[in-house]
Amino acid sequence: MxxxxxxxxxxxxxxxxxxxxxxxxxxxxxxxxxxxxxxxxxxxxxxxxxxxxxxxxxxxxxxxxxxxxxxxxxxxIKPPSTNTPPKILYFRVPRSMYAAFRGKKHYTSQNMLATVDFVMRFTYVLAGFEGSAHDASILADNFSRPNGLQIPEGKFYLGD
The missing domain is CATH 1.10.10 (Arc Repressor Mutant, subunit A)
Structure with a gap:
């Protein structure tokens, strides 16, 4: 401090x-x-x-x-906001894929990778992975893409 x-x-x-x-x-x-x-x-x-x-x-x-x-x-200490930032899109899981996206708490969930600045602007979002997918596999998939994660200059959150 x-x-x-x-x-x-x-x-x-x-x-x-x-x-x-x-x-x-x-x-x-x-x-x-x-x-x-x-x-x-x-x-x-x-x-x-x-x-x-x-x-x-x-x-x-x-x-x-x-x-x-x-x-x-x-x-x-401010409690987390319950408002979803407008730039976050909800990615719906098709009913035919519910079983693959069902997590340990028995509801469907997804994993996503995103870069967010301190004003909550999303600069990059990669979504669509099963909720049980390991973070390392999502990151590896991202790096294999031609235009994968590109972190712009400045300060960003790093979280899970």
Whole structure:
């Protein structure tokens, strides 16, 4: 996390009275402890040597910051949109092919490969694979096509 968002988060915690400096630990250090544990998947035993605090202290501050972030969840964490972007087309499976496209949850599904920018513009879509098709086989099929996946310049999501 960069300094500006980190500072803004700490300022919000202080302004709303969610976290306060203690005798030995500032709010900045408390938040840093939390992000260090979460961001690096570290155990409290490892963090205690980095910050020179007991594991009990690390645990206490981790829990306090965790609850404070949970309080901000409603304003900062947006639930996924239920609206389907207009550029996504629904690819219907013909009834004669239902058996091939039936997934492990017993309904038809499809796998697709797409490049999407941060404004949710689809630049490339390859669909029509059975829902149980392995990602590697879809990618291999894509690369075998003459005009396969071409990722344009810029920032894109990489997801599954």
């Amino acid at each position: 960069r300094r500006a968002p980190f500072s803004a988060l700490v300022k919000t915690f202080r302004a709303r009275g969610m976290l306060a400096d203690s005798i030995h630990t500032s709010v900045e250090e408390q938040v840093a402890i939390f992000f260090h544990v979460v961001g690096h998947n570290q155990r409290f035993r490892v963090i205690h040597s980095t910050f020179r605090r007991s594991t009990e202290t690390i645990s206490r501050y981790f829990q306090q910051v965790f609850y404070a972030i949970g309080e901000l969840g409603g304003e900062m």
